[in-house]
Amino acid sequence: MTTLVYLIPVALFLGTLGLVGFLWALKSGQYEDLDGAAERILTDQEDKPAR
Amino acid sequence: MSCCAPGVESALDLGGSTANLPSSQEINLASRPLGDGIIQTDLSVPAVHCGACIQIVETALAGLERVESARVNLSTKRVSVRWRDGAVPPFVATLGRLGYDAHLYDPAADQRDETLSELIRAVAVAGFAAGNIMLLSVSVWSGAQGATRDLFHWVSALIAIPALAFAGGIFFRSAWTALRHGRMNMDVPIAVGVSLAYAMSLYETINHGDHAYFDASVSLLFFLLIGRTLDHVMRERARTAVKGLSRLAARGAAIVRGDGSRDYLPVEEIEPGMQVLVAAGERVPVDGRIVKGTSDLDCSLVSGESTPRNASIGQIVQAGILNLTGPLTIECTAAAKDSFLAEMVRLMEAAEGGRAKYRRIADRVSALYAPVVHLTAFATFLGWMAATGDWHRSITIAIAVLIITCPCALGLAVPIVQVVAARRLFENGIMVKDGSAMERLATIDIAAFDKTGTLTLGQPRLVNAPSIDPAMLAIAADMASNSRHPFSRAIAGFAGPGGQMKFDDVTEHPGFGIEAVAAGSTWRLGRRGWAGWKARTGGEGKHGFGGTVLAKNGMIVATFEFDDALRSDARTALVQLEDAGVSVEMLSGDTARACGQVARTLAIGNFVPCLLPSGKVERMEDLARAGHRVLMVGDGLNDTPALSAAHVSIAPATAADIGRSAADFVFLRESLLAIPFALDVSRKADRLIRQNVALAIIYNAIAVPVAILGHVTPLIAAAAMSISSLLVIANALRLHESVRRKRPSSDTLGSKAQPSAALS
Numbered sequence: 001m002t003t004l005v006y007l008i009p010v011a012l013f014l015g016t017l018g019l020v021g022f023l024w025a026l027k028s029g030q031y032e033d034l035d036g037a038a039e040r041i042l043t044d045q046e047d048k049p050a051r
Numbered sequence: 052m053s054c055c056a057p058g059v060e061s062a063l064d065l066g067g068s069t070a071n072l073p074s075s076q077e078i079n080l081a082s083r084p085l086g087d088g089i090i091q092t093d094l095s096v097p098a099v100h101c102g103a104c105i106q107i108v109e110t111a112l113a114g115l116e117r118v119e120s121a122r123v124n125l126s127t128k129r130v131s132v133r134w135r136d137g138a139v140p141p142f143v144a145t146l147g148r149l150g151y152d153a154h155l156y157d158p159a160a161d162q163r164d165e166t167l168s169e170l171i172r173a174v175a176v177a178g179f180a181a182g183n184i185m186l187l188s189v190s191v192w193s194g195a196q197g198a199t200r201d202l203f204h205w206v207s208a209l210i211a212i213p214a215l216a217f218a219g220g221i222f223f224r225s226a227w228t229a230l231r232h233g234r235m236n237m238d239v240p241i242a243v244g245v246s247l248a249y250a251m252s253l254y255e256t257i258n259h260g261d262h263a264y265f266d267a268s269v270s271l272l273f274f275l276l277i278g279r280t281l282d283h284v285m286r287e288r289a290r291t292a293v294k295g296l297s298r299l300a301a302r303g304a305a306i307v308r309g310d311g312s313r314d315y316l317p318v319e320e321i322e323p324g325m326q327v328l329v330a331a332g333e334r335v336p337v338d339g340r341i342v343k344g345t346s347d348l349d350c351s352l353v354s355g356e357s358t359p360r361n362a363s364i365g366q367i368v369q370a371g372i373l374n375l376t377g378p379l380t381i382e383c384t385a386a387a388k389d390s391f392l393a394e395m396v397r398l399m400e401a402a403e404g405g406r407a408k409y410r411r412i413a414d415r416v417s418a419l420y421a422p423v424v425h426l427t428a429f430a431t432f433l434g435w436m437a438a439t440g441d442w443h444r445s446i447t448i449a450i451a452v453l454i455i456t457c458p459c460a461l462g463l464a465v466p467i468v469q470v471v472a473a474r475r476l477f478e479n480g481i482m483v484k485d486g487s488a489m490e491r492l493a494t495i496d497i498a499a500f501d502k503t504g505t506l507t508l509g510q511p512r513l514v515n516a517p518s519i520d521p522a523m524l525a526i527a528a529d530m531a532s533n534s535r536h537p538f539s540r541a542i543a544g545f546a547g548p549g550g551q552m553k554f555d556d557v558t559e560h561p562g563f564g565i566e567a568v569a570a571g572s573t574w575r576l577g578r579r580g581w582a583g584w585k586a587r588t589g590g591e592g593k594h595g596f597g598g599t600v601l602a603k604n605g606m607i608v609a610t611f612e613f614d615d616a617l618r619s620d621a622r623t624a625l626v627q628l629e630d631a632g633v634s635v636e637m638l639s640g641d642t643a644r645a646c647g648q649v650a651r652t653l654a655i656g657n658f659v660p661c662l663l664p665s666g667k668v669e670r671m672e673d674l675a676r677a678g679h680r681v682l683m684v685g686d687g688l689n690d691t692p693a694l695s696a697a698h699v700s701i702a703p704a705t706a707a708d709i710g711r712s713a714a715d716f717v718f719l720r721e722s723l724l725a726i727p728f729a730l731d732v733s734r735k736a737d738r739l740i741r742q743n744v745a746l747a748i749i750y751n752a753i754a755v756p757v758a759i760l761g762h763v764t765p766l767i768a769a770a771a772m773s774i775s776s777l778l779v780i781a782n783a784l785r786l787h788e789s790v791r792r793k794r795p796s797s798d799t800l801g802s803k804a805q806p807s808a809a810l811s
Contacts, residue, residue, distance in 0.1 A: 004199065008206060012183060019179040026171060036125030039102030 075139035076315035077303055081155040088136040089119060094153040096146060099128050104151070111149055115140040167287060170280040173218040177273040180214035181266070183207075185769075188266040192766045204256040207265040211249060218272045219245055221279070237417040237462055240424050244457035245271060251450045262447070267454050267768045274776050275462045282466040282486065285473040289482040289717075304328070304336040307380065318387045329379045331561070332535060335372045338390045339381035341365060345562035346377035347536055351509045352687045352707045353391065354640045358511075358613075359537055361562050371688050371707065376536050377561020391688070396709060398664060398692035409698075411487045413465040416744055420461065428452045431759045444761075451763040455754045460775035464743035467783040472736035475786065480719040481729050488715030491699040492730060493737035494680045498628055499670070499697070501685030502639035502649055503615065504705060506723070509686075511541045512616035523609040527601045530565050530576045533557045538599055538613060539565065542576070564599075575602045583607040615649070620722045622653050627727035631734075633682070638667050640689050667693035684726060686710055701726060732786075739786055743779045750775040 025031065082092040099108060105123045112121035112132055118140050119133040130153070134140055146153040187203040195203055219242070226242035229235060245268045252263035303317045305328040313328070318336045321327060326342065329335055347359045353371045362368070368381060369391035387393065428449045435445035469486035476483055483489060503509050516524065528546035531539035554567040554574075564577010575582035582602040601609040625635050636657035639646045646660040659670065667685075671693050674681045683690070683697030686706035694700040694713040702714035711717050718725035754771050757763060 004202065008202075011186075012206075012210070015179055015183055019175055022175050023172060026168065026175075031171075033124040033126045036105060036123060039105055039125060042102045043106050 078139045078142075078155065080303055080315075080317060085133065089133050090136060092132045092134070092142065092155070094130045094132065094142060094146070094155060095128060096123075096130050096151050096153045097128050098151045099123055099125060099130075107149060108146065108151060111145055112142060115142070115145060118142075167280075167283055170221070170276065170283055173221055174273070174276045174280055177214050177218035177269060177276050180210045180218075181270040181273040183210050184266045184269050188263075188765065188769070191263075200261065201256065201259055204252070204263045204265070207263065208253055208256055211265045211269050214269050214272060215245065215249060218276055222272070222275070235418045235421045237413060237421075240417070240421045240453075241271070241275060241457060241462065243425070244268075244453045247450050248454050251447065255447075262765050264450075264454055264765050264768065267457075267765060267772065270769065271454075271457055271459050271772065274459050274772075278463040278466040281470040285470050285483070286485050288477070289473070289484055321383050322386055323383050325383045327381050327383055329374045329381060331374055331376050331378060333374055335368050335370055335374060335381065337370050337383045337387050338368070338385040339383045340367050341379055342382045343380035344378050346379050347375040347562060349373040349375055349537065351503045352689075354687070354689055356503065356641055358645075363562065376534065376559060392709065395664060395688050395691045398668065409487060409491055411465075412490055412740055412744070413461075416461065424453065424456045427456070427755065427759070434759075435761070448758070448761045448763075451761075451768065452755065452758040454768050455758040455763055455771060456751055457772070459772045460747040460750060460779045461744065463776055464747050464779050464783075465740050467780055468736050468739045468743060468786060471783050471786045472732050475732050476716075476729060479725065479728060481725050482717040482719070483729075484715050488699055489733040489736050490740075491680070491715070492682065492733040495682040495699060495730070496633055497674060497679045498633050498635050498682040498684065498726070499674075499693075500635065500637050500655075501683075501687060501690045501693075502637055502641055502646055504686040505618070505684050505690075505703060506621050506637065506649060506653065507615040507617050508721070509705070510616055511537050511613040513541045513545065513611055514614045515610070515612040516545055519609050519611070523601055526574065527576050527609060527611070529554065530557065530567050530574060530601075534559050534565050538611070539576075541613060542611060572604050575605075576600075579607070579610075615645070617649070617652065618721060618723045620724045624723035624725075624727055625653055625655065627724070628730065631727060631730055633730070638662050638670055638685075638693070640664075640687070664689040664692050668696045671696040682726075682730075701729065735786055739783060743782055746778055746782060747775065750778075 030037075078092060082090045084090050096108065099105065105125060108123050108130060109121045112118055112130065115134075117135045117137055119135060121130055121132045123130050130146075132140075132142055143153045143155075184207045187207050191200050191203050222238045222241045222245070225236065226238040229239060248264040248268040252265050252268070254260075255263050303315050304321060305313055305315050306321065307313055307326045307328060321337050327336060327339060331346065341362055341364050343364065344362075345364075346362045348362045348368065349359050350356045350369075350372050352373070353369050359375060362374070362379060367384070368379075370387070371392055431452050432445045432449035435448050436442065439445065466486065469489055472489055473483045473486075500506050519527075524542075524545050527542050528544070531542035532546060533539075554569045557565060557567045559565050560577070560581070563581040564575055567574045567576075577599065579598045579600050582600050583605060599611040599613070600607045601611070628635055634657070635655055636659070637646065637650055637655050638659050640662055641660060643660040646658050649655075650658045659666075662670070667683075667690060671681055671683065675696075675698065680698040683693050683700040684702070685691075685694055685700070686703050688707045688710065690702075691707065691710045691713050694702060694710055699716075700714040701716040701718065702710050704711070704717055704719045706714070706717075716729055718729070750771070754763075757767075
């Protein structure tokens with residue numbers, strides 16, 4: 001029972017981290033050009049995501 | 052440069068070579084300032100296909116003066132260029148030189164898809180909540196007891212709150228809207244089931260009960276949101292693809308003021324009485340009368356006439372007509388909102404009726420389903436009340452009935468099939484606007500085709516090439532390559548290897564033909580009466596005045612006969628439709644003679660020539676009154692009202708803008724086989740949808756008695772819901788297999804030697 005007291009918050013925290021990470025990626029436009037992103041990996045130039 | 056396999060969009064450039072470069076004023080109109088003197092222009096570049104294209108386009112644009120940055124979006128085939136204030140950099144010309152046709156993209160049409168981001172966020176939140184709650188539930192099912200179980204229930208209740216509020220909001224809002232309008236939809240039982248399940252679980256948790264349904268309510272939302280998101284993505288993809296095609300409508304036009312000065316105005320600001328310049332290759336922006344210039348006009352989109360018309364002073368022209376050879380000045384007779392195009396939109400809106408009346412299978416099922424489920428739950432409550440008098444137990448069992456009947460499988464049954472079907476169609480170059488279009492297509496019994504541009508390509512083809520002296524044909528082809536008149540382009544296709552003849556001077560006489568001087572003789576290619584001026588009496592013979600000839604010093608040396616080229620596989624497509632039990636007819640605005648010819652070649656028994664746009668609508672309505680479900684296939688502006696009046700409609704990608712937006716399906720490739728293919732997929736999808744609904748009902752027939760008898764625990768509910776959903780999804784995926792076995796071979800549907808594809 002005592003292990004649960006900190007294990008559950010830890011599990012939820014990690015899960016939330018993943019969720020927030022996904023929402024951030026969505027908001028910052030990383031899912032807007034999936035085909036392009038797949039191709040850009042092949043080009044050599046220095047490349048920053050838009051915005 | 053060479054590039055990967057051409058994708059669907061490259062097939063669109065059937066008429067690409069007539070596209071004009073937009074003027075700088077037009078670019079200015081379509082751009083938006085971002086502040087700090089930076090201006091952003093969005094261009095649609097359909098030919099971008101791979102990593103190499105991205106690099107070529109971005110490097111070329113970034114190298115232009117005053118361009119800050121250029122960014123290609125490969126998924127939407129668009130380029131955003133940011134540039135500093137000043138003269139417009141020559142983006143379009145630069146891209147054109149590289150072989151990429153670029154078109155201005157209207158920023159107003161480019162709203163970010165808010166619904167999609169909301170849905171994806173909701174799926175993410177619901178997925179997170181469902182995963183965590185399920186973990187906690189599994190430990191409860193495995194035997195967590197007492198305080199541990201209560202703790203797990205409380206944590207689940209907390210996680211479920213944001214999921215219900217955020218992800219569930221979509222269903223609650225939709226259910227509320229439906230109820231307020233006195234309708235029932237699938238979201239009503241979902242909203243009721245989910246919120247009651249949560250409320251009861253919370254009550255149980257507070258009272259240290261052993262059954263809580265938090266996992267059921269949240270995973271239900273998760274599954275349903277997946278279905279909904281897939282559905283949305285499918286529709287959105289078709290919509291963006293169709294939006295990306297818009298380039299027919301003129302954004303603005305150059306007008307000439309009384310004092311001779313020129314000005315570029317948006318189409319909406321052009322008023323009657325203004326004089327508008329229409330360059331060769333442009334579309335007429337508003338209805339008007341020609342006051343200066345001669346040219347040839349391509350009316351195929353407007354009236355369905357296949358042969359280009361001569362334009363001369365005093366003639367009335369309608370918005371949407373393509374000016375082919377010479378510059379024209381027209382005096383505007385009607386503002387854009389009263390022009391032919393707007394008239395078509397009005398007819399179209401008036402005609403929209405048959406389609407609005409159609410109710411989707413999912414809606415029809417849910418209209419029955421929701422009351423039955425709610426009545427069953429209520430009857431269960433009354434029954435247990437009467438039998439035991441224990442209200443807590445009665446309510447628990449009644450809610451268990453609601454949860455187990457919650458239309459999880461039913462909510463997925465229809466969209467999942469339609470998503471798989473739409474994907475199948477998309478891979479074969481067919482866009483579907485929404486799922487209901489597929490349901491409607493599956494029921495048709497008559498297919499009505501437009502002639503010009505639909506059964507035919509709307510491009511003339513030289514039919515008597517074998518009987519022409521090859522040397523003469525080569526000369527004609529060399530001359531013809533200097534003109535963009537459709538007849539010239541048809542002749543230019545026969546150019547010999549290398550130029551045999553050196554022409555000193557080639558001039559195009561709009562409305563008449565091309566004149567060239569070579570080795571002292573004058574060659575003319577064009578109308579019989581103009582080119583063969585020395586043979587005026589004898590030469591007119593059987594072809595009359597209008598035939599096209601090649602003449603040397605006024606003596607006719609070759610005569611050319613044209614025919615509207617049929618779309619490839621038109622005959623096969625029609626035979627396949629007839630085999631599928633659909634009768635075919637042809638509705639055209641063209642002359643009876645031209646129609647008869649096409650009808651004979653394609654063995655169409657039923658055709659109506661010389662129809663006005665309203666005539667086509669009337670025909671649709673007559674057929675609908677006789678109890679037929681009609682599919683309309685057409686491309687012209689004149690077909691648009693009929694496209695929206697028909698039960699379901701298909702347009703080729705080359706169709707007029709509003710035609711494409713009115714049609715339910717748009718096919719991107721040249722072959723008409725797309726139509727029987729779409730019909731086949733839709734019918735299979737329809738069958739699978741019915742099977743899925745039957746599966747969902749069988750599931751309920753088994754699960755509901757168990758629930759009514761009070762044997763359902765949260766574990767059983769979770770297992771039953773997941774199994775039924777998986778079953779429905781697996782059944783939907785069968786469409787993939789059954790269609791793959793029967794799909795038309797990729798050479799017939801996929802082959803297309805498009806100029807733009809070759810360039811990119």
